[in-house]
Amino acid sequence: xxxxxxxxxxxxxxxxxxxxxxxxxxxxxxxxxxxxxxxxxxxxxxxxxxxxxxxxxxxxxxxxxxxxxxxxxxxxxxxxxxxxxxxxxxxxxxxxxxxxxxx
Amino acid sequence: xxxxxxxxxxxxxxxxxxxxxxxxxxxxxxxxxxxxxxxxxxxxxxxxxxxxxxxxxxxxxxxxxxxxxxxxxxxxxxxxxxxxxxxxxxxxxxxxxxxxxxxxxxxxxxxxxxxxxxxxxxxxxxxxxxxxxxxxxxxxxxxxxxxxxxxxxxxxxxxxxxxxxxxxxxxxxxxxxxxxxxxxxxxxxxxxxxxxxxxxxxxxxxxxxxxxxxxxxxxxxxxxxxxxxxxxxxxxxxxxxxxxxxxxxxxxxxxxxxxxxxxxxxxxxxxxxxxxxxxxxxxxxxxxxxxxxxxxxxxxxxxxxxxxxxxxxxxxxxxxxxxxxxxxxxxxxxxxxxxxxxxxxxxxxxxxxxxxxxxxxxxxxxxxxxxxxxxxxxxxxxxxxxxxxxxxxxxxxxxxxxxxxxxxxxxxxxxxxxxxxxxxxxxxxxxxxxxxxxxxxxxxxxxxxxxxxxxxxxxxxxxxxxxxxxxxxxxxxxxxxxxxxxxxxxxxxxxxxxxxxxxxxxxxxxxxxxxxxxxxxxxxxxxxxxxxxxxxxxxxxxxxxxxxxxxxxxxxxxxxxxxxxxxxxxxxxxxxxxxxxxxxxxxxxxxxxxxxxxxxxxxxxxxxxxxxxxxxxxxxxxxxxxxxxxxxxxxxxxxxxxxxxxxxxxxxxxxxxxxxxxxxxxxxxxxxxxxxxxxxxxxxxxxxxxxxxxxxxxxxxxxxxxxxxxxxxxxxxxxxxxxxxxxxxxxxxxxxx
Numbered sequence: 131x132x133x134x135x136x137x138x139x140x141x142x143x144x145x146x147x148x149x150x151x152x153x154x155x156x157x158x159x160x161x162x163x164x165x166x167x168x169x170x171x172x173x174x175x176x177x178x179x180x181x182x183x184x185x186x187x188x189x190x191x192x193x194x195x196x197x198x199x200x201x202x203x204x205x206x207x208x209x210x211x212x213x214x215x216x217x218x219x220x221x222x223x224x225x226x227x228x229x230x231x232x233x
Numbered sequence: 234x235x236x237x238x239x240x241x242x243x244x245x246x247x248x249x250x251x252x253x254x255x256x257x258x259x260x261x262x263x264x265x266x267x268x269x270x271x272x273x274x275x276x277x278x279x280x281x282x283x284x285x286x287x288x289x290x291x292x293x294x295x296x297x298x299x300x301x302x303x304x305x306x307x308x309x310x311x312x313x314x315x316x317x318x319x320x321x322x323x324x325x326x327x328x329x330x331x332x333x334x335x336x337x338x339x340x341x342x343x344x345x346x347x348x349x350x351x352x353x354x355x356x357x358x359x360x361x362x363x364x365x366x367x368x369x370x371x372x373x374x375x376x377x378x379x380x381x382x383x384x385x386x387x388x389x390x391x392x393x394x395x396x397x398x399x400x401x402x403x404x405x406x407x408x409x410x411x412x413x414x415x416x417x418x419x420x421x422x423x424x425x426x427x428x429x430x431x432x433x434x435x436x437x438x439x440x441x442x443x444x445x446x447x448x449x450x451x452x453x454x455x456x457x458x459x460x461x462x463x464x465x466x467x468x469x470x471x472x473x474x475x476x477x478x479x480x481x482x483x484x485x486x487x488x489x490x491x492x493x494x495x496x497x498x499x500x501x502x503x504x505x506x507x508x509x510x511x512x513x514x515x516x517x518x519x520x521x522x523x524x525x526x527x528x529x530x531x532x533x534x535x536x537x538x539x540x541x542x543x544x545x546x547x548x549x550x551x552x553x554x555x556x557x558x559x560x561x562x563x564x565x566x567x568x569x570x571x572x573x574x575x576x577x578x579x580x581x582x583x584x585x586x587x588x589x590x591x592x593x594x595x596x597x598x599x600x601x602x603x604x605x606x607x608x609x610x611x612x613x614x615x616x617x618x619x620x621x622x623x624x625x626x627x628x629x630x631x632x633x634x635x636x637x638x639x640x641x642x643x644x645x646x647x648x649x650x651x652x653x654x655x656x657x658x659x660x661x662x663x664x665x666x667x668x669x670x671x672x673x674x675x676x677x678x679x680x681x682x683x684x685x686x687x688x689x690x691x692x693x694x695x696x697x698x699x700x701x702x703x704x705x706x707x708x709x710x711x712x713x714x715x716x717x718x719x720x721x722x723x724x725x726x727x728x729x730x731x732x733x734x735x736x737x738x739x740x741x742x743x744x745x746x747x748x749x750x751x752x753x754x755x756x757x758x759x760x761x762x763x764x765x766x767x768x769x770x771x772x773x774x775x776x777x778x779x780x781x782x783x784x785x786x787x788x789x790x791x792x793x794x795x796x797x798x799x800x801x802x803x804x805x806x807x808x809x810x811x812x813x814x815x816x817x818x819x820x821x822x823x824x825x826x827x828x829x830x831x832x833x834x835x836x837x838x839x840x841x842x843x844x845x846x847x848x849x850x851x852x853x854x855x856x857x858x859x860x861x862x863x864x865x866x867x868x869x870x871x872x873x874x875x876x877x878x879x880x881x882x883x884x885x886x887x888x889x890x891x892x893x894x895x896x897x898x899x900x901x902x903x904x905x906x907x908x909x910x911x912x913x914x915x916x917x918x919x920x921x922x923x924x925x926x927x928x929x930x931x932x933x934x935x936x937x938x939x940x941x942x943x944x945x946x947x948x949x950x951x952x953x954x955x956x957x958x959x960x961x962x963x964x965x966x967x968x969x970x
Contacts, residue, residue: 151952154945154948155526155945155949155952156945157949163944163945222625225944225945226943228943228944
């Protein structure tokens with residue numbers, strides 16, 4: 131049995147990150163894109179926490195993770211408000227059609 | 234201003250004034266043009282007579298040769314040459330005074346004669362205008378004392394003769410004749426001008442007397458052309474000046490224009506042949522005689538002799554009344570040239586003067602005949618015959634006695650029979666030539682022989698002409714009946730000229746010209762100023778007694794000592810000539826009578842009329858050759874005109890092939906080069922610009938496609954960029970040394 135160490139956490143984090151990026155780039159649904167962002171943020175959180183557990187940073191990592199969670203909550207609130215507004219304007223939340231930034 | 238000068242300038246200016254007045258009022262004057270021209274020229278004649286009286290009566294000692302000069306053109310200082318100033322100068326000496334009388338006198342009579350001859354000509358006024366300028370040109374020629382001004386007048390004489398010969402310019406023949414006369418003369422003029430420039434280049438003066446003075450002092454060492462010795466250079470200069478005289482006085486190689494000049498109105502022929510144009514050449518040779526070297530003189534004499542006998546034989550075969558006279562003039566001019574070449578200048582001038590009278594008479598007589606025949610032809614409507622052909626004439630003596638007898642008198646004069654001026658002047662020439670031949674020996678002995686042969690020929694052709702025209706039975710009866718004597722305006726000049734051909738004006742004793750004033754006082758042999766080594770090498774040791782005042786040129790003060798007396802050879806010649814006069818007179822008389830009898834037998838007694846070709850075959854061919862003027866014209870046409878045409882064709886070809894080829898090739902090269910440059914411009918220069926533009930456009934397109942406005946595309950770019958930055962940092966920045 132291999133003891134669980136830092137590399138496992140980093141690999142998990144990397145997998146989560148790639149999945150998050152993949153989700154964010156490929157899904158048409160704006161909510162799904164936001165969910166991809168959550169995955170990326172959580173991959174970062176895992177890294178922070180893992181570095182705290184196996185490194186010598188003394189809770190810095192946990193604190194950073196806490197901040198990230200708070201910021202993620204805020205970001206979700208703002209992004210959802212944008213998505214709602216988008217839906218109200220154009221009756222869709224398909225990000226392919228939401229190319230208003232172009233103009 | 235001196236009285237003499239004033240008179241001369243007025244005499245010179247009047248014909249010019251007549252020209253100006255008439256030429257600008259042609260339409261208004263029309264048939265009244267002579268009312269202006271004749272008084273002007275007549276007054277000029279009067280003044281000339283007065284000048285001659287003043288000059289000759291008071292004698293050279295009293296007045297001396299009169300020279301007056303102003304600076305005409307100043308060229309400033311020419312580098313390598315020195316100051317060049319061309320003066321306008323007038324020289325009045327005995328020869329000038331005599332020539333002025335001759336020129337204006339003949340001119341007045343021609344003017345008067347033309348009233349009748351040119352009546353109802355459509356360019357009557359133009360004709361009179363050009364008569365005026367012709368007289369003016371000739372007067373200017375005899376009055377000028379420097380070669381440059383003389384050359385100007387010389388050219389003006391050529392121009393006026395051209396204008397007058399071409400009077401009937403609608404017809405091709407006068408055009409051709411005028412152009413031929415002009416071009417032939419231009420050849421001589423070019424040679425003459427070369428000679429003048431040579432003298433000016435060496436002596437730095439155009440003035441004749443200064444040149445004589447410089448030559449008389451002994452030739453400067455610098456006087457040499459292309460390294461020739463001074464003597465040779467002087468010979469060349471003399472021959473170049475003679476070249477001008479050859480053309481003007483119709484001497485051998487350039488005599489061809491004079492017979493053709495008969496296409497002009499007949500009074501013009503009289504003026505050209507007697508007093509103006511052809512006299513100019515003889516006059517020039519007499520003028521420049523002092524600087525002629527022995528070699529140059531020999532050339533002049535031989536040319537004159539050859540021309541004389543050549544023209545006399547041609548005259549013997551001609552059938553056109555005016556052409557006979559034309560060749561006669563050429564022949565007589567040859568005699569004058571021969572005299573000058575032999576050193577008997579005064580004889581040459583004497584013959585020039587007497588010849589002017591009787592040749593003018595002959596030409597005006599011919600004009601009178603032509604006029605009468607034309608009128609008769611007009612009345613009978615018979616234009617089949619040439620009015621100037623002596624074969625159509627005959628017996629005119631009874632119809633137009635005044636014309637006929639003045640013509641006969643003039644013929645007697647030209648033949649050289651006693652009691653006429655022609656005999657005296659011709660005998661002077663012959664005795665001078667004989668003396669020259671005896672003193673010189675060798676080839677020079679041929680000259681007097683030729684002289685006597687010419688005398689026989691002259692008598693023969695002149696009496697042939699006279700007999701066929703005025704004696705014997707008429708050839709065309711219908712025409713003959715209609716012929717009437719010409720009006721008084723035409724016959725009066727004839728009678729005056731016939732009277733002027735009598736001996737009495739020149740000498741009391743018809744057999745000895747030395748008894749008159751003409752030769753002894755007025756025109757004495759010009760002094761030659763040539764240094765002894767170039768003078769004719771006469772082998773005689775005559776006792777030399779210095780003569781007093783020689784005629785003509787007063788000598789530049791600096792050269793007085795050299796020129797006070799004639800050169801020994803000059804005296805030897807004149808002594809010898811005087812001693813030979815009786816001999817030559819008998820010989821000449823014999824020759825003239827021989828010729829006269831020959832003509833009498835051939836054309837009046839032997840048969841009724843045989844002016845046409847002889848029957849014998851050999852003689853026929855010979856006749857044809859002589860009749861065609863020895864084919865000299867044809868040779869010129871072939872050699873000169875042909876060569877000119879051929880060379881122009883070659884030049885034209887060269888122009889087309891070579892010069893045009895080069896130009897065209899250059900043009901083509903330019904086009905090709907431009908096209909290359911065009912391509913370069915379009916593809917390289919423009920290409921860079923276009924490429925820059927296109928690249929920018931492409932880049933813009935690329936960058937625009939980044940800004941799709943889609944959030945996911947942006948995110949993809951962010952991810953790609955992060956990966957790129959990572960790679961750059963990891964493999965580039967950290968890999969740097």
